[in-house]
Amino acid sequence: MITINTNKLEYKLIAVPNNEININILDKPSSVTFISESKTFYLVIKKDSMSYLRQLKLGLASFIQMCQGDTNIDFNSFAKVIPNINKEIIFNVVCDVILFETHKFITYKKDVMTNDYLFNIDQSEEFSDLLVENILKNKYVNYARDLQDFPPNIGTSDFYGEKLLKDSSKIEGLKVSVLKNKELKELDMNLILAVNQGSNHEANVVVMEFNNNPCGKKIALVGKGICFDTGGYDLKPSAFIEGMKFDMTGAAIVMSIAMALAEAKAKINFVAIGLFTDNKIGQKAVLPESIIKSKNGLTIEISNTDAEGRLVLADGITYAVREKNADVVYDIATLTGATAMALGESASGVFTEFDEMWKKLNEASNYTTERFWRLPIFAEHKEQVKNDSVLADLTNSCIKGPGGSTAAAFLTFFAEDKEFLHIDCSRVVRVGLKGQGYIVKTMFELLKK
Template sequence: MRTPVPSLPSPTPDIEVAAAPRRGVPTVVVASPGDESPEYGPGGADLGTDWATAAGLTGKAGEVHIAPDHATGVRWVAGVGEGAAADWRKAGAALVRAFEARAEADSDAGRKVPRAVQLTLPENTTPDQISAFVLGVSLGGYRYKVSSTEKPRLKSLRLVTAEDLRPAVDRALAFAQGTVATRDMGNTPSNVKDPTWLASAAVKLAARLPGLKVEVRDEHWLAAQGFGGLLAVGGGSASPPRFVELTWRPTKAAGPHIAYVGKGITFDTGGISLKPADGMHLMRTDMCGGASVIAALVTIARLGLPVRVTGLVPVAENHVSGSSYRPGDVIRHYDGQTTEVTNTDAEGRMVLADAIGYAVRRVQPDLIVDVATLTGAMKVSLGVRTGGLFSSSDELAERVAAAGARAGEAWWRMPLLADLEDEVVSEIADWRQCPPGPGGITAALFLRKFTGGIPWAHMDIAGPARAEKIYDEVVPGATGFSTRTLVELAASYTA
């Protein structure tokens, strides 16, 4: 019997834009650092230097304090720092976490538990600031837990502001829903999340979005089409592989046809090249690249972006059995190229090679972007908050990095070193899957062999796809990293 899991996607607070505050609802006041004392937004006129000093308020981003309020008893004061979008995102995330911690304490003590807050925004609030704040509120309180109990949550946030900021709020909510969907898919335990489940999740998320088409191909179709890499990786599992193709073709499309390719390994034991036991439980998130592609296509469709995008997700479970593929095997991919397997734990590049080859031959896009939790080497190189970016195109690399900056996701471009090209060449096949040397770079060089000369970018998210502690709007578990970058990248071609 399968474990019951939370619905997909998880709920986020309802956020409304209104012209006036509502009586009886706790208020939020924003604060920023001043020359001598913090400066307050609307609703904080009676909060002076003495209170700020006593409370320890400076106005820096992420600070949250409680001040007395005659009407509701509690008034929240949230620091927004110098006003950068990242500061507002941090403020929103800190606010929702502080609110829910107070709500839980009230519930435990038998006190009345508030479920809503309202914020009157300063008149000079920009669309970027309010978008970031909405993202922070929507994502900062995210939790995924298979449990019989439910802790108090923030149900709604009322933003008192001008009506012309509503589009920025709606756009931010679409981005937040996409990020939450990616987190949900990543966090779902692998006794539930087999390849069929992930493919079904794509179908469910895309339902009721006109213009977004989803096709799921099974192992029989894969065999007939020659997806040797995907079949080899999935061959050791009792749950057969799947191939998900999402197609967004708006009536009036601008810019290039984009292909997004995402690694969808629903659990990775390492296969015969077995992983160490420590940390293997985290391999339920090894499909976060695929989840990002699914959620990005859904978000692009929800926003109605006028750009043609195809999403390809090869889905498999890399397991150990008598039918597992082996080191030393030679695999023929969809496009006919062959690979010598040297490490079955380098399975991500095997399934991506098939999907990228399929994109080149069948989809025929103008550019290809793949995203994957691909190499531990990238986590060592860049840590857990920055994604690795490789590209055959300077222009595309610049667009990805700029999209990430707008999305609040950091990328660092890595080199495709020419002196390592020979390392990818095999003596008994076309290519060697896992050569020695800097692992993130050689993996990217391997993938480039399948791109057919089409402008291509590779996004290695092995570090930032999952988190072990809270920072900014991120909470432990799957982070949803790269989803917003993919959407922003597509949007950059519609301007």
């Protein structure tokens, strides 16, 4: 729990640039030293090749693990040792780390240590409203993490459909529905149905709608929700099957953003679409080289069954544009290994032909400190998506070339000239086998206004 300027507590946390105050302090960037005589933790933040904010994040995370009781945090000491950075950003990072590290995460272990200590931020600025917003944002960062972390035998498409319907129905003004195979067939959403063919669970498309801006545009958030991705008949090798329960992360993020915005009563109109299914092999699973007609009428050649994410997104984007009259479309997906190889765990890849969309996302990310990097969609990428198909309008997997860009180019055929931005977040969304809820804060910041 976090408070501001309340009672003096048993322990203190102070940021220092070196160990001049006490030679027993380890003078190393992001290190934390506990001095028992004064019941004080000292976090060293200093000029170094490691950025100030990274030192702050790593040091705070270490402090949370070491913490022994209720603690006062000397915020002004942090602001003093971190030059040229807005105090709001520093305050946000302090809140982010505390709320992230103290979250009671999903686990099936018998004995789990929890941290229920009180953290009081002593500071002279008036940040009470900012604290309330940070608590709300991080509530849904942690909600996304929990959705990510469910094991695949529990976290099925049916499970997510039921859970999201139940949880979101508690939020005033948020309309929620779940489309299953019968409704999807009636809507001609044949691409998600094709991906779902090998599954013993129906596809669940969770649709959240919120209207709180009579004169505003309608924003669509579309998320890939592949609950487990075997690759289908283009089966993944064992080295690449680990962590495939996280292939539903895009939908987890989109649903969490929607719930956060609705609970905050943001002045926005949106439809959020979580496309939940799995991609399995079996007697009925879709075969490579199959031709499927998409919801918007284009035919797709399934050149690779392991390029299933763009298929479900394509129908989801068309649904947003044609059925829900979206003016602007964002999609979020753990989509390609190519983008993961290019950016690793450093940033999410962003693909858009709309410069203003990128500019606004980048500004929001500078505030939240989540990182994004823009990558291209060139005309030749779109040409390749068409030309590499033998029998259909488009292929779902090009023969060669930059896989992240050709995947994004494929999706542009379904945005129908609407403002469109695609986020490919394959590696930043988890650390090992633990979800991170990445992107929720940035999209909340971007859209809340």
